[in-house]
Amino acid sequence: MSRKTELRRKQIIKAAYQAVSDKGYETVTLQDIANYADVSKGVPNYYFQNKEDVLAHLLEEITERIYQKEKAAVENETSFQEMLQAYINAVFVNPEDNEKFYKVYLDFLAQATRNERYRKINARFYQNCFSISQLIIMRGESEGLLHSMNYDDDGKAMRSLIDGYMIQWLMTGDHQKHRTYKESCLKAIQTYLTS
Amino acid sequence: MSRKTELRRKQIIKAAYQAVSDKGYETVTLQDIANYADVSKGVPNYYFQNKEDVLAHLLEEITERIYQKEKAAVENETSFQEMLQAYINAVFVNPEDNEKFYKVYLDFLAQATRNERYRKINARFYQNCFSISQLIIMRGESEGLLHSMNYDDDGKAMRSLIDGYMIQWLMTGDHQKHRTYKESCLKAIQTYLTS
DNA sequence: AAAATTATTCTGACCGGTCAATTAATCTGA
DNA sequence: TCAGATTAATTGACCGGTCAGAATAATTTT
CATH class of the missing domain: 1.10.357.10 (Tetracycline Repressor, domain 2)
Incomplete structure (x- = not known):
């Protein structure tokens, strides 16, 4: 895994942390996580298998x-x-x-x-x-x-x-x-x- | 509240208990609850305001x-x-x-x-x-x-x-x-x- | 230009809540 | 008593909205 990939994953996880804290585990969507990370909806799906x-x-x-x-x-x-x-x-x-x-x-x-x-x-x-x-x-x-x-x-x-x-x-x-x-x-x- | 209404509400709550235990709070649907209570989908909504x-x-x-x-x-x-x-x-x-x-x-x-x-x-x-x-x-x-x-x-x-x-x-x-x-x-x- | 990455669009599925229609239960009065 | 009227309960099709994931397009990097 490249250094950049690792950073992106960290960024998405950090965004997910804030998103889940705000909205709750089931309520949160991949769109939410992408928004919190300031990236588009496809990014979380690119770096992870699924939600x-x-x-x-x-x-x-x-x-x-x-x-x-x-x-x-x-x-x-x-x-x-x-x-x-x-x-x-x-x-x-x-x-x-x-x-x-x-x-x-x-x-x-x-x-x-x-x-x-x-x-x-x-x-x-x-x-x-x-x-x-x-x-x-x-x-x-x-x-x-x-x-x-x-x-x-x-x-x-x-x-x-x-x-x-x-x-x-x-x-x-x-x-x-x-x-x-x-x-x-x-x-x-x-x-x-x-x- | 009539005796019958009370019984129905108890029945629905009991079904909801089993349904939530099996499927989880967010995952469970009103359809699930209705199924567990052996009634149609409209019944929970008739006896309660909402989910x-x-x-x-x-x-x-x-x-x-x-x-x-x-x-x-x-x-x-x-x-x-x-x-x-x-x-x-x-x-x-x-x-x-x-x-x-x-x-x-x-x-x-x-x-x-x-x-x-x-x-x-x-x-x-x-x-x-x-x-x-x-x-x-x-x-x-x-x-x-x-x-x-x-x-x-x-x-x-x-x-x-x-x-x-x-x-x-x-x-x-x-x-x-x-x-x-x-x-x-x-x-x-x-x-x-x-x- | 080819490859990698990011952004956008599409799709199929599902949910909560509504509601018109049907059925059951209760009431009424002769 | 009981037929007809009224009310309550139940059903399930339907609708607007949303989501995850896939597909596609656009952009950037190499």
């Missing part, structure tokens, strides 16, 4: 990007408390980015219940998230602050709390409450881990 | 029904442990029912990010869930097993853990794992509450 192919690449791209960012943030810290705080900071970045991502992510979760391809991409994302949780928990253990019985279970619990709080925040439709939900989520994870 | 109206009533119906069932289950018990176990039993009923409900519920959550009406119905559902959590927590406090700093926060955490585990289970696509996720979820809530 689903564009959107699958979108899901891959955004989950991978989030994971890399969160992982880097956590690896930059040394203590358990700092790592956990850095993780939460990376997850709850700001209302705008979180709204955009979780709107799209929720759409994909809903689709994934009936689409094997999306389910697989999401499964990889989950595994990546669990690996971040494990990093943090192992550090907490080495500091004697907590004792995990099972890294996998704790990873699932942390993911549940993060997704759950984020969804609940999203449903309030109130950007102001972002800080509150972030703090509550951090507290909940601390309460769970250090028990 | 969204049918589906809004569906969301109201299933969230209200779940809440009533969970509430009754919890109120039937006397001790903290029994109430919590009864709650989890009512939430994780069986793979089939859970899959059906959460497939549809996820669809509605995704829609709710762009639909005020659905968001409102879901907000009421959340409040109802929080009230159940509060029942359980207050009982736990009166037994001296735990001390809640904030009923609302704990309600949010419990809801996060339940929705989170359920979604993660749904994404495995494996009915066999239902029991494991149920037990993990219960353990996570206990770990969180009794800390």
Whole structure:
């Protein structure tokens, strides 16, 4: 794949991200995506097999990007408390980015219940998230602050709390409450881990 | 509203539940719903204003029904442990029912990010869930097993853990794992509450 | 000019909602 | 009681509109 082709694909995926965030997974059309990318209708079809192919690449791209960012943030810290705080900071970045991502992510979760391809991409994302949780928990253990019985279970619990709080925040439709939900989520994870 | 009208509406909503579970919120058509209800295409439009109206009533119906069932289950018990176990039993009923409900519920959550009406119905559902959590927590406090700093926060955490585990289970696509996720979820809530 | 890329047009399919026509149910009054 | 009248419920053909994908045309690059 040429450098230019790669750029074009990135451009289309980026446009698809904004388009899906605005209009929703099923509502969005290839025309919408082309409009957001400032290209004509034929372009997305030229660079991707079909609509689903564009959107699958979108899901891959955004989950991978989030994971890399969160992982880097956590690896930059040394203590358990700092790592956990850095993780939460990376997850709850700001209302705008979180709204955009979780709107799209929720759409994909809903689709994934009936689409094997999306389910697989999401499964990889989950595994990546669990690996971040494990990093943090192992550090907490080495500091004697907590004792995990099972890294996998704790990873699932942390993911549940993060997704759950984020969804609940999203449903309030109130950007102001972002800080509150972030703090509550951090507290909940601390309460769970250090028990 | 006559008795017969009420029955017909229930019949259509029930058909819509199955149809949405099978095909997804956006994919499902009024024709599908009519087919599942064994009536002609005009009937749903006769008893409801439009497609969204049918589906809004569906969301109201299933969230209200779940809440009533969970509430009754919890109120039937006397001790903290029994109430919590009864709650989890009512939430994780069986793979089939859970899959059906959460497939549809996820669809509605995704829609709710762009639909005020659905968001409102879901907000009421959340409040109802929080009230159940509060029942359980207050009982736990009166037994001296735990001390809640904030009923609302704990309600949010419990809801996060339940929705989170359920979604993660749904994404495995494996009915066999239902029991494991149920037990993990219960353990996570206990770990969180009794800390 | 040939090839690659982008823009435009076409096509077949499908959907939600409407509505005229039909059928079923209910009512009325002798 | 029951025939005729009135109302309610149901049907399915139809219409305007939209979309994905394919085909084609135009443009740019090499």
